[in-house]
Amino acid sequence: MKKYLPIRFKNWFSFLLDWKAFLTIVVLLVLTLTLLIASISLGDMRIPPLDVMRVLFGGGEETQQLVITSFRLPRIIIAMLVGMCLAAAGAILQGIIRNPLASPDIIGITGGAGVAVVTFLAVFSNENNALTVSIHWLPLAAFIGATLVAFLVYGLAWKNGVSPVRLVLIGIGISTLAQALTTLLMIVGPIYRASQANIWLTGTVYGSTWDDVTILTPWALVLLTATFLLSRNLNLQELGDEMAKGLGSRVQVQRVGLLFVSTALTGGAVAFAGGIGFVGLMSPHIARNLVGSAFGALIPVSAFIGAMLVLAADLVGRTVFSPLEVPAGVFTALIGAPYFIYLLFKNRNL
Amino acid sequence: MILKSPKAKVAGLLIGMIVFVACILGSIIFGYTSITFSMVIDAYTQFDQSNEHLVIRNERMPRALTAAVIGASLAVAGAIMQALTRNPLASPGILGVNAGAGFFVVTAVSLFSITSMQHFIWIAFLGAATAAFIVYFLSSFGKEGLSPMKLVLAGSAMAALFSSFTQGLLVLNEQALDEVLFWLAGSVQGRDIEYLLYVLPYIGAAWILAMFIARPVNALAIGEDVAAGLGQKIGLTKLSCALLVIVLAGGSVAVAGPIGFIGIVIPNIVRPLVGLDHRWIFPYCAVLGGILLMAADVSARFIIMPQEVPVGVMTAVIGTPFFIYIARRGMSMK
Structure with a gap:
């Protein structure tokens, strides 16, 4: 068997599919599906996996149907989409x-x-704690916020080029400011789902509805496809500006485009699940260990890993301390912070 | 440095102290309830149970003194940390010390139902020490040892970890949430004067000790080799520095909750002003730190009146541009 499988769509898109990556993706797909079934079946009401399958294919008892379709499924889908978005966004950022x-x-x-x-x-809430505009605009607002901050950080870190150290330091500064502003707005404004706001900020998919799913799904699918199509530009970006230019790549234009995709992905995730931390950091690293650093395989693999991380964090959060719910963000931080420290240790001589 | 001669430095410090006292008065006078200067004096000489007098004695005075003491302590803690790590961005907030103390206090409240202030202090000290130790230890790995970048990154990772834990605990125990939420926001409002009186002996002792170790810290700030060459016991100096940071930062967090950026802003203003001699840096930091926190606290009362902005938000808004300026300028201590 050959190592690579070339895939071509006429002249406008082509890439090499690594067989090892393909197999990894298949394995991950199976694992994700297993986790998905487990996640649907576990909870306050245990539903055996076979019944879960029955309900998913349109049968099953009425109570089981209700629990699965009204409560568990939307939440689980949101968790997976959010994980995918954050992981892809992280992979892009690490590349550029x-x-x-x-x-x-x-x-x-x-x-x-x-x-x-x-x-x-805060701006679009009325006295009855209801929104005055459609919640469909929420991801757009999050996207705008994410983009503004990304360009602000990038701009402030610019001093004859951007050094990674400066970028990360300034990012840390800006995120502290963002936290302070969020606290301020929560105190000042009448906020829709105010009681949830504090938990939401730690990152949770609690209370997701089918409405949320219908808004986030197209957003995520379009952007994830875009990320996948842009992955060959990412490969070039990673070689460094000079090399990429030499290979005929329009480095700056592509970088801005990729940055937009990344902020849009983050915006979509934050709009529905708050700040679930460390997923964007961990997933690409785990993926790199599995399939190497070519982005064609890296992006889908990190997306699967991101989905699994958030799904697992949410599953633990709602079952282990039942009937209480611990936000998924707590568990991603629990794994993520030590992982970050491990990365720090591994890169200690950089 | 702007103030070169010792005379100029003494004069500067005196002016600073006058402003400091003026800030305490200002903090008592300005606010939602209007109060005049003569009322303040009457409240302590001819107390008549009137609303204004009660506000002065029970609210404004404790608040002003708390802001003064906490601001001073955080600034001195920042100066010590920056000297110890030779990193101008080191401060209790950025290195996760505040978050560590916060997490320990919340754990104590929610898991062990501890609510007395006496215990809070020791638990906050313990939390501050744990976080400081972990961050310092983690960032010392590698060939170059303690690099500014690693210190900040390890600090922010630990801060993220501790605050997530805190959130998790609060979700699990809603009663604890009521008890500590006011405290977690980082504010000097509504603090009993007794809180302050509990920590004052420790913090006061730390201030005095800071003056005693200022000379060895000078040598340490130049480099460990230099300090060793001058015949100093580096280990002892470092240990006392760590102890002071833990008492100053831990004590501040125990009283006021996590308030960031004072420890970054003030020492970085003071160093260009008086040079690199910590015998001057520490007193200047104490005075200016108190002034900054009081000023931030007073302005926090007026921005969205009649509500108040938590003072931690104010210091973040003031401090972030400063942080970015230092990050852009590079990591030199000058």
Whole structure:
């Protein structure tokens, strides 16, 4: 068997599929599906996996149907989409910044999206704690916030070029500011789902509805496809500006485009699940260990890993301490912070 | 440095102290309830149970003194940390010390139902020490040892970890949430004067000790080789520095909750002003730190009146541009 399988669509798109990567993706797909079934079946009401399958294919008892379709499924889908978005966003950022420690939460993009979301909820709430505009605009607001912060951080870090160290430091500064502003807005404004706001900021998919799913799904699918199509530009970005230019790549234009995709992905995730931390940092690293650093395989693999991380964090959060719910963000931080420290240790001589 | 001669430095410090006292008065006078200067004096000489007098004695005075003491302590803690790590961005907030103390206090409240202030202090000290130790230890790996970048990154990772834990605990125990939420926001409002009186002996002792170790710290700030060459016991100096940071930062967090950026802003203003001699840096930091926190606290009362902005938010808004300026300028201590 050959090592690579070339795939071509006429002249406009082609890439090499690594067989090892393909197999990894298949394995991950199976694992994700297993986790998905487990996640649907576990909870306050245990539903045996076979019954879960029955309900998913349109049968099953009425109570089981209700629990699965109204409560568990939307939440689980949101968890997976959010994980995918954050992981892809992290992979892009690590590619264009060329720093293994970059991720949307560490350089403040998640924080910016959070400020935008809280502002949106505060500005467009009425006295009855209901929104005066459609919630469909929420991801857009988050996207704008994320983008503004990304360019702010990038601009402030610019001094004859952007050094990764400066970028990360300034990102940390800006994300502290974003946290402060979010606290301020939560105190000042009448906020829709105010009681949840505090938990939401730690990152949770609690209370997701089918409405949320219908808004996030197209957003995520379009952007994830875009990320996948742009992955060959990412490969070039990672070689460094000079090399990429030499190979005929329009480095700056592509970098801005990729940055937009990354902030849009982060914005979509934050709009529905708050600041679930460290997923964007961890997933690409795990993926790199599995399939190497070519982005064609890296992006889908990190997306699967991101989905599994958030799904697992949410599953643990709602079952282990039942009937209480611990936000998924607590568990991603629980794994993520030590992982970050491990990365720091591994890159100690950089 | 702007103030070169010792005379100029003494004069500067005196002016600073006058402003400091003026800030305490200002903090008592300005606010939602209007109060005049003569009322303040009457409240302590001819107390008549009137609303204004009660506000002065029970609210404004404790608040002003708390802001003064906490601001001073955080600034001195920042100066010590920056000297110890030779990193101008080191400060209790950025290195996760505040978050560590916060997490320990919340754990104590929610898991062990501890609510007395006496215990809070020791638990906050313990939390501050744990976080400081972990961050310092983690960032010392590698060939170059303690690099500014690693210190900040390890600090922010630990801060993220501790605050997530805190959130998790609060979700699990809603009663604890009520008890500590006011405290977690980082504010000097509504603090009993007794809180302050509990920590004052420790913090006061730390201030005095800071003056005693200022000379060895000078040598340490130049480099460990230099300090060793001058015949100093480096280990002892470092240990006392760590102890002071833990008492100053831990004590501040125990009283006021996590308030960031004072420890970054003030020492970085003071160093260009008085040079690199910590015998001057420490007193200047104490005075200016108190002034900054009081000023931030007073302005926090007026921005969205009648509500108040938590003072931690104010210091973050003031401090972030400063942080970015230092990050852009590079990591030199000058």
